[in-house]
Amino acid sequence: MDKLLEVKNLKKYYHISSNNMSSQNAVLKAVDDVSFDLGKGEILGIxxxxxxxxxTLGKTILRLHDKTDGQVLYHGDDLFEMKHQEMTALRKQMQMVFQDPFSSLNPRKKISSLIDQPLRIHNYGTPAEIVEKVESIMEEVGINPHYKKRFPHQFSGGQRQRIGIARALALNPEFVVCDEAVSALDVSVQAQILNLLLDLREKHDLTYIFIAHDLAVVEFISTRIIVMYLGKIVEVASKEDLKKNRLHPYTKALFSAFPMTDPHQRDKKEKIVMGDVPSPINPPSGCHFHPRCPFAKDICRQEYPPLKELESGHFAACWLHQES
Amino acid sequence: MxxxxxxxxxxxxxxxxxxxxxxxxxxxxxxxxxxxxxxxxxxxxxxxxxxxxxxxxxxxxxxxxxxxxxxxxxxxxxxxxxxxxxxxxxxxxxxxxxxxxxxxxxxxxxxxxxxxxxxxxxxxxxxxxxxxxxxxxxxxxxxxxxxxxxxxxxxxxxxxxxxxxxxxxxxxxxxxxxxxxxxxxxxxxxxxxxxxxxxxxxxxxxxxxxxxxxxxxxxxxxxxxxDRVVVMYAGRKVEEGTVYQIFDNPSHPYTLGLLNSLPSNDKYKNSTRLEAIPGNVPDLLSLGEGCPFANRCNWSSDVCNKSFPGKTELAEGHSIWCHNATKVIAEGTKTNG
Amino acid sequence: MNENIGVPELEESPLKEHWHSLRQNKTAMAGLIIIVLFLLVGIFSPVLAPMDPLEQHIELRKSAPFTNGYILGTDDLGRDLLSRLIYGARISMIIGVISVSISLFFGVIIGMISAYYGGIVDKIIMRLIDMMLAFPYILLTIVIVAVLGPSLTNAMIAIGISQIPSYARVVRASVLAEKENDYVLAERALGASDRELMFGSILPNCLAPISVQATLGVGTAILDSAALSFLGLGAQPPTPEWGLMIASSKEFITSAWWIVTFPGIATLLAVLGFNLLGDGLRDILDPRLRD
CATH class of the missing domain: 3.40.50.300 (P-loop containing nucleotide triphosphate hydrolases)
Known part of the structure; x- marks a missing residue:
């Protein structure tokens, strides 16, 4: 499999000043030493x-945020080494679909000028060619081109998300980050958008990173899944492996907490995890999950476990499965 | 009761x-x-x-x-x-x-x-x-x-x-x-x-x-x-029953569609496409007297646009409001794996 | 699959919606009517004015209203007060528009850059703005006029410059809020340049607070120019500027009350009009004040 993207030890820290007077700034480690590869044609769920x-990881990969440390290699080239012009040119190939279809479309722009914006920025062609492209892409995502003179607020949530997708796909990218792209939508509309994303992937040979908190959606759409907890990757595996064998206690807890849509199962579930998610500003020592983990050992409190390949292609960062 | x-x-x-x-x-x-x-x-x-x-x-x-x-x-x-x-x-x-x-x-x-x-x-x-x-x-x-x-x-x-x-x-x-x-x-x-x-x-x-x-x-x-569930769509009750009746035997086209839209549904274990309900939730301003789900429904007929259907009781405590209840039940359960 | 089922009926455009709310707001409409009247008077002053505003009839000076064929009487040099007020409206409108344009132009650019880039750029700009705000506003204006030399043009420039800080702050505040929206990030992901993001995307969404500020600003500018002219730092005689008219006739307030009263009323009405409209616009456009 071709490597499209390599993320190496990526870190993104935010300095939080609780008030202007104090010199002691807290550091929020939003993304803390994250590494993974993305093969062409994959759908990687996070x-x-x-x-x-x-x-934050999704946005830093696209260099929409600056990094603190580490590398993001796109076809072998480090995005953060690129000059402004090179980066702008590369934006044609990598795109993003946002969560909130209400705030991700400029309310003052008509649909036509929202969709033709990327085409104009990257000098797609003559005005007539641009109009033609806008109409064809609107059809492709299932919005009648007849409505192109309308404003975003005149559409429903699902239709706005289609418009967001149309924009992202206008330049025929090869790589799209979907950040909670269906989370704000009603269930029946969510299914339409998921289908649309899958259709477009087949047609345009796309690679997706699919970020979501809805486990059912990620499990359905992804080929491989990354589980994150407080800025770190705790487990990576193909969808099938992860279904069969969840190695990290957090992964187990997360999936068992997810409500199943079968009332017959309701009393059979094991309840594992207790307590709140700790603040990412001052995460627990050692393995960040240890205060909530029923299997925590001494070493878990002291040292963060490395992400290790425990089975072929199946990584987990947990002391239960490795020696220090 | x-x-x-x-x-x-x-x-x-x-x-x-x-x-x-x-x-x-x-x-x-x-x-x-x-x-x-x-x-x-x-x-x-x-x-x-x-x-x-x-x-x-x-x-x-x-x-x-x-x-x-x-x-x-x-x-x-x-x-x-x-x-x-x-x-x-x-x-x-x-x-x-x-x-x-x-x-x-x-x-x-x-x-x-x-x-x-x-x-x-x-x-x-x-x-x-x-x-x-x-x-x-x-x-x-x-x-x-x-x-x-x-x-x-x-x-x-x-x-x-x-x-x-x-x-x-x-x-x-x-x-x-x-x-x-x-x-x-x-x-x-x-x-x-x-x-x-x-x-x-x-x-x-x-x-x-x-x-x-x-x-x-x-x-x-x-x-x-x-314990019990009432399913609503565009201001109307469309199905009512115990939680087991609703999940084991969903019978209104909307309930069927809603459950089929869930990616966690067992039928999608090996599939890469979801059965989505087409279209969007209707604008509450422009609702007529008919069944509000008619324009998204696979089973809709002329009568659906004219009047809202009466109750069809399927079992004790389990009812749907659908003009084509018999047809939907016969065909709907087949598609719901 | 027909995806266009349930597309809501075409709603009114935002502009129409605002116009509708404006019509409901009585004070704003009153303000708008006053402003439109003043604008019309200003535009058509040569047509409307019964006489030349500079023409003196010394023998008819200080004629009371409705005597000798003068509707509002004459001033101390026998010039027709009504004609002077009508031409004064034109001058006041020009002062308002030009000085607000100056503050707007620089205020928008400064506020936008400050908020968009943030960090050290923001800190430096905001400290400079704070320094400007530390001077009493009218003092600052007087200093600028004193440096440039007293004239109507320089008064407009001075008023424009000394108002820049308040515009910059309004713009900065609304840009700070607006740039957090995902659409800014979305357009950056498409490759949009900083300039396009600042002025093509963010600015149109900040127009509401800016237009409120500008409307109120016109009223302030008219008042300030009257003040400067009153102090002798603005318009010079024989310009029919309202402030100057009040200044040059203040000693007649007991003997010929109309000469000083009518320019005062005209100034009051014009400023009132802009303030009413500005407050109304704020009610309509600022969702935080709306229920």
Whole structure:
């Protein structure tokens, strides 16, 4: 499999000043030493609870945020080494679909000028060619081109998300980060958008990173899944492996907490995890999960476990499965 | 029904007058909740589930809202005929409510212990000290760790999950909490926290013998919590039954479509396409007299656009409102693997 | 699959919606009517004015209103007060528009850059703005006029410059809020340049608070120029500027009250009009003040 993207020891820290007077700034490690590869044609799901850094990771990969440390190699070239012009040119190939279809479309722009914006920025062609492209892409995502003179607020959430997708796909990218792309939508509309994303992937040979907190959605759409907790990757495995064998206690807890849509199962579930997600500003020592982990040992409190390949292609960062 | 009915709503019609026209938010809705039961009111945005809840404790802003007709009988009294004062008393003591975003329903400038104590002092004539002790007791009941200390915290010092626990404690502050209305209580929470809150609600329901009206869009939450389910679509009740009837034998085209839309559905183990319901939720302004689901429905016929169908009872307690009930049941169950 | 089922009926455009709310707001409409009247008077002053505003009839000086064929009487040099007021409206409108344009132009650029880039750029700009705000506003204006030399043009420039800080702050505050929206990030992901993001995307969404500020600003500018002219730092005689008219006739307030009163009323009305409209616009456009 061709490597499209390599993320190496990526870190993204935020300095939080609690007030202007104090010189002691807290550091929020939103993404803390994250490494993974992404092969062409994959759909890599990233799951985790709020504050785990999945969204920051997605945006840093596209260099929408600056990094603190580490590398993001796209076809072998480091994005953060690129000059402004090179980066702008590369944006044609990597795109993003956002969570909130209400705030991710400029309310003052008509649909046509929202979709033709990327085409104009990257000098797609003559005005007539651009109009033609806008109409064809609107059809492709299932919005009647007849409505192109309308404003975003005149559409429903699902239709706005289609418009967001149309924009992202206008330049025929090869890599798209979907950040909670269906989370704000009603269930029946969510299914339509998931289908659309899958259709477009087949048609345009796309590679996705699919970030979501909804485990059912990620499990359905992804080929491989990364589980994150407080800025770190705790487990990576193919969808099938992860279903069969969840190695990290957090992964187990997360999946068991997810409500199943079968009332007959309700009393059979094991309840594992207790307590709250700790603040990412001052995470627990050692393995960040140890205060909530029923299997925590001494070493878990002292040292963060490395992410290790325990089975072929199945990584986990947990002391239960390795020696220090 | 052999059980005792706690609340029943009959033929509720609620509309809102907006500048763009009349929004018929709830139409001809009837439902009941038995004592000790959890009823889930499920549907997508704009289906009228929250309006229904607000009709019960009369939190509908009027104007623009208008409760056109119907009755809400709670323990033998019609709430729609009560005075504001009477409803207010009821709201504090026998009907309590928790919301999606607990931060907005807690007063940010008071300590949570004081806010809880206030509820006791207002409705039960307690002394401050006694009320505070009761408050701590309640915080313990909702499993907040070290409740003696937490009582002196302000709302912003607590996590989202903890705040929702405080809200639940507040709802339990009444001596006989008859009915708790939970409007999307876990939607803003992470899954591991959601699981804890749902657990807590189930525990408490048994402990204090209350009924729960659970409003949610999440079929997973319904499957975990509900005894009975009412499915709503665009202001109308379209299916009603026990949780097992609804999940094992969904019979209204909308319920079928909703369950088929879930990626967690077993039938998608080896599939890469979901069976989505086509189209969008209709604009409540432009609804006709027909079945609101007709334009998205695979089984719709001419009659569907003309009038809203009557009830078809499939089993005891399991009904759907669909013109083509027999056809849908024959064909629908086949596609629902 | 027909995806266009349930597309809501075409709603009114935001502009129409605002116009509708404006029509409902009585004070704002009153303000708008006053402003439109003043604008019309200003534009058509040569047509409307019964006489030349500079023409003196010494023998008819200090004629009371409705005497000798003068509707509002004459001033101390026998010039027709009504004609002077009508031409004064034109001058006041020009002063308002030009000085607000100056403050707007620089205020928007400074506020935008400050908020968009943030960090050290923001800190430096905001400290400079704070320094400007530390001077009493009218003192600052007087200093600028004193440096440039007293004239109507320089008064406009001075008023424009000394108002820049308040515009910059309004713009900065709304840009700070607006740039957090995902659409800014979305357009950056598409490759949009900083300039396009600042002025093509963010600015149109900040127009509401800016237009409120500008409307109120026109009223302030008219008042300030009257003040400067009154002090002798603005318009010079014989310009029919309202402030100057008040200044040059203040000694007649007991003997010929109309000469000083009518320019005062005209100034008051014009400023009132802009303030009423500005407050109304704020009610309509600022969702935080709306229910």
């Amino acid at each position: 799951v985790g609870e709020s504050g785990c850094g999945k969204s | 052999s059980e005792e009915t706690l609340l029943s709503m009959e033929n509720i019609n609620v509309h809102f007058n907006t500048r763009r026209g009349v929004v018929k938010a709830v139409r001809d809705l009837s439902l009941y909740i038995n004592k000790g039961e959890t009823l889930a009111l499920v549907g997508e945005s704009g289906c009228g589930k929250s309006v229904t809840a607000h009709t019960i404790n009369q939190l509908i802003p009027m104007p623009p809202g208008v409760i056109e007709s119907g009755s809400v009988i709670f323990q033998g009294r019609d709430l729609l005929q009560c005075t504001q004062r009477e409803v207010q008393d009821l709201r504090g003591t026998q009907i309590s409510m928790i919301f999606q975003e607990p931060m907005t329903s807690l007063n940010p400038v008071f300590k949570i212990g004081d806010q809880l104590a206030d509820v006791f002092m207002a409705h039960q004539d307690m002394k401050k000290k006694e009320a505070l002790a009761k408050a701590v007791e309640l915080l313990k009941l909702v499993k907040i760790p070290s409740p003696e200390k937490r009582a002196y915290d302000y709302p912003h010092q607590l996590s989202g999950g903890m705040r929702q626990r405080v809200m639940i404690a507040m709802a339990l502050a009444s001596p006989d909490s008859g009915l708790m209305i939970a409007d999307e209580p876990t939607t803003a929470l992470d899954v591991t926290i959601q699981a804890q809150i749902l657990d807590l609600l189930n525990d408490l329901k048994d402990k204090v013998n209350m009924s729960l009206l659970l409003i949610t869009h999440d079929m997973g939450v319904v499957a975990e919590m509900a």
